Amino acid sequence: MIGIIDYGMGNLFSVSKALERIDVPYKMGERPDELEGCDGYILPGVGAFPDAMKALEEHGFISFIKEKVASGVPLYGICLGMQLLFESSEEGGDTKGLGLFPGKIEKFPGVDENGKPYKVPHMGWNKLNVHQPDQELMHNVGDEYVYFVHSFVARTDEESILYATADYHVEVPAIVGKENLVASQFHPEKSGRAGMQLLENFCKVMVKQ
Amino acid sequence: MLSKRIIPCLDVKEGRVVKGIQFVDIRDAGDPVELAKVYDEQGADELVFLDISASHEGKKTMIDVVRQVASELAIPFTVGGGIRTLEDIKETLRNGADKVSLNSSAVQRPELITEGADYFGSQCIVVAIDARYDEELGTWRVYTHGGRTPTEWKVADWAKEAVRLGAGEILLTSMNQDGEKTGFDLPLLKAVQEVVTVPVIASGGAGSSEHFYDVFTEVDADAALAASIFHYKETSVQNVKAYLKEKGVVVR
Numbered sequence: 001m002i003g004i005i006d007y008g009m010g011n012l013f014s015v016s017k018a019l020e021r022i023d024v025p026y027k028m029g030e031r032p033d034e035l036e037g038c039d040g041y042i043l044p045g046v047g048a049f050p051d052a053m054k055a056l057e058e059h060g061f062i063s064f065i066k067e068k069v070a071s072g073v074p075l076y077g078i079c080l081g082m083q084l085l086f087e088s089s090e091e092g093g094d095t096k097g098l099g100l101f102p103g104k105i106e107k108f109p110g111v112d113e114n115g116k117p118y119k120v121p122h123m124g125w126n127k128l129n130v131h132q133p134d135q136e137l138m139h140n141v142g143d144e145y146v147y148f149v150h151s152f153v154a155r156t157d158e159e160s161i162l163y164a165t166a167d168y169h170v171e172v173p174a175i176v177g178k179e180n181l182v183a184s185q186f187h188p189e190k191s192g193r194a195g196m197q198l199l200e201n202f203c204k205v206m207v208k209q
Numbered sequence: 210m211l212s213k214r215i216i217p218c219l220d221v222k223e224g225r226v227v228k229g230i231q232f233v234d235i236r237d238a239g240d241p242v243e244l245a246k247v248y249d250e251q252g253a254d255e256l257v258f259l260d261i262s263a264s265h266e267g268k269k270t271m272i273d274v275v276r277q278v279a280s281e282l283a284i285p286f287t288v289g290g291g292i293r294t295l296e297d298i299k300e301t302l303r304n305g306a307d308k309v310s311l312n313s314s315a316v317q318r319p320e321l322i323t324e325g326a327d328y329f330g331s332q333c334i335v336v337a338i339d340a341r342y343d344e345e346l347g348t349w350r351v352y353t354h355g356g357r358t359p360t361e362w363k364v365a366d367w368a369k370e371a372v373r374l375g376a377g378e379i380l381l382t383s384m385n386q387d388g389e390k391t392g393f394d395l396p397l398l399k400a401v402q403e404v405v406t407v408p409v410i411a412s413g414g415a416g417s418s419e420h421f422y423d424v425f426t427e428v429d430a431d432a433a434l435a436a437s438i439f440h441y442k443e444t445s446v447q448n449v450k451a452y453l454k455e456k457g458v459v460v461r
Contacts, residue, residue, distance in 0.1 A: 013305045017280040046302075047330055110406065121332045121377055123408050124211040124431065125254055125461045145212060145461040147255075147285055149307070149332040151377075167210060190285045190307060 002026040002203055003038030007059040009052045010044030010081065011187070018189035018196065024203040032064040040207030041068060043183075045080030049091040049105065049152070052080055062098065069100055074180045074206045076199075082176065082183030083154060091152055100181055103156025103173075112169045121151040126166040128174055128194070135163050136205045137175070137182050141198060146174065146184075146191035154185065182206070212461045213425045213453065214254035214432035215446050216410065217439045219244060221290075222261045224270035242277045248439070249282050251446035254461055256282075257310065257380075257434060260290030261355075272304050279305020287335055287380075298325045302333060310380055312337040313353035316360055316367070319374055326375025331407075336376040340364040340397055341384040349397055356384050368401045379405055380434065383413035390416025393424040393433065402428055410434050418444060418452035425458050 002019060006012055006028045019026045026042075029035035043065065045052055056062050069075055077085050086097045089105035097105070108120040125145040130138060141164075148166065154173045156162075163182070164175040175184045175198070182202065188195035219226050225239040245256055258278070260271040268291055275288055288301050289310030298309050298321075315322050315336050325334045341359075343350040351362035360367075368379050381401055383394030393414045402409055408431035411424045415435035424430045438444055450460045 011302065011305065011307075013276070013303065014279045017305070018283065020280075046333070047328065117406065119406055119408055119431070121407070122211070123332060123378065124214050126211050148211075149285070149377075151331060187285075187307075189283055192283050196283055 001038045002207065003035035003041045004028040005035065005041055005043045005061055005065070006030045007052070007055040007061055009047045009055050010078075011046050012044060014187070014189045015042060015044050015078065018199055019203065022196065022200050022203065030059055032060050035064075038073075040074040040076070040203065041065075043075060043077040043081035043084065045078060045082075045084060047080060049080065049083060049089040049097070050093070050095045052084055053095055053097065056084070065098060066100070069181050072180050074182070074202065076202045077183035079150065079185065079187055082185055083152060085181065085183055086154055086156070089152065101154075101156065101161055101176060101178065101183075102158045103154055105152045106155050107152050108168075108170070118169050121149055122153070122168045122172065123149045126168060126172075128164040128166055130164045131159075132163045135177060137177060137198060137201050138163055139197075139201050139205060141194050141201070144192075144194035146186045146188075146194050148172070148174075148186045150185060180206070210459055211431070212254070212459045213430075214410075215252075215421065215449055215460070216255045216257055216432055216434040217248045217253050217446065218257040218259060218412070218434050218436045220259050220261055220436070221271060221274060223264065223267040224262075224274060227261070241274050242281060245278050245282055245286070248446060249284055252450055252461065253284065253446045255284060255432070256286040258286060258288050259310075260288065262291070272300060275301060275304045275306050289335070289337055293321070295321070295324045295328065298329070298333075302329055308333050308335050308378070310335040310337045312339065313358075315371065316351065316353050316362065319370065322371060322374040322376055326377070331375050331377035334376050335378045335380050335410075336368075336371040337380040337382065338364060338368060338371075339382050339384055340394075342397075349400070352384060364397070365400050365404050369404045372405045372407050376407060378408045378410065380410040380412060386414030387412075388437065389414055390438065392416065392420040393430070395423065395428050398424065398428040398430055402430070408432065416443075418449045421449050422453060422456055422458060425453065
């Protein structure tokens with residue numbers, strides 16, 4: 001059973017339907033007690049970082065997520081749900097995140113190293129550069145196109161967490177992971193074959209159902 | 210590097226696709242979900258559904274369409290037409306759409322752009338602009354209400370303002386070229402590309418694969434939208450992409 005963490009800021013409908021397409025049982029919950037005992041968790045997220053941290057707090061999920069991750073339960077963060085797992089974000093001032101991945105979330109500068117402006121958000125299909133093909137999550141996922149849409153990007157010095165990146169003027173951490181904790185900047189449920197494969201790998205390989 | 214996006218557009222009225230679609234090998238040619246699947250299989254990068262229902266019932270039906278598309282497809286899609294309030298935006302996105310497209314309502318009440326962007330992020334808010342060249346104005350003028358109502362806005366000014374207010378993408382339709390099949394309106398697209406920092410979707414005038422090549426190479430549009438050439442099977446998304454790939458344009 002997968003628990004989808006509902007703190008009011010995710011596109012839960014699309015994620016849940018994607019799980020139905022791959023025959024994965026799930027439930028959604030707005031409070032930790034509704035999601036206690038699941039085999040794995042998905043943390044979705046759309047919107048602004050500060051609002052999302054506030055909502056997680058209000059729903060009582062901050063310590064819940066930290067405890068689950070620390071005790072080895074698999075968790076997959078999607079989009080803003082990935083960014084929340086880092087130490088902090090400069091979105092709306094400087095906001096503290098869950099601190100489970102090293103690094104911080106910064107706005108795309110919008111100007112490259114030669115001073116040439118480029119477009120923000122990073123929006124559209126971009127190709128993955130897979131760094132760690134042997135990870136369970138990455139099984140059967142190659143250098144394929146996935147759909148990005150974001151204005152803020154994770155910056156980290158810790159290369160060991162980079163499962164895959166994409167190039168958009170800077171190196172964009174696309175899929176990150178550390179043992180039972182994984183996340184993608186893009187929405188797997190909106191990223192065609194490769195995205196659905198990631199969801200399947202998470203729900204059926206990483207999570208022991 | 211981002212690939213160039215090819216976006217088929219479906220006009221939906223009372224829950225059915227209109228505009229005389231000529232697919233043969235699907236169950237129901239007027240069913241938006243069936244058509245969406247066909248385009249997905251052809252390699253469409255994204256879809257746009259434009260609700261042109263006149264009735265309240267039709268609007269409700271559109272939400273069902275949105276839910277079905279989100280249930281069955283793993284590509285992003287935008288929904289436009291009749292989205293007037295933040296509540297409309299919330300309802301559309303919560304039922305599985307990735308973006309909403311605002312047109313007349315944004316011109317009438319520009320704060321709607323900001324309200325949507327503050328709540329869901331700029332990336333969810335597309336501002337659609339219908340543009341017609343105006344001799345007197347010496348540039349393109351913004352029209353609303355399906356091209357029936359001229360406004361005081363010059364297109365480049367409105368595009369800039371929309372982005373300032375929070376638009377994450379501009380869907381720019383040339384009324385002069387629309388339906389002509391003689392190519393996208395490159396000067397118009399260039400004029401807007403120069404003044405905005407968000408992706409621009411070119412729309413209006415696609416008649417052949419070469420036209421997509423032109424709009425991607427000459428004005429560096431981020432995406433190109435078309436309806437009739439795909440609906441009437443004059444070409445397919447995969448044909449256009451094969452052509453672009455051969456000519457060195459990055460496509461998925």
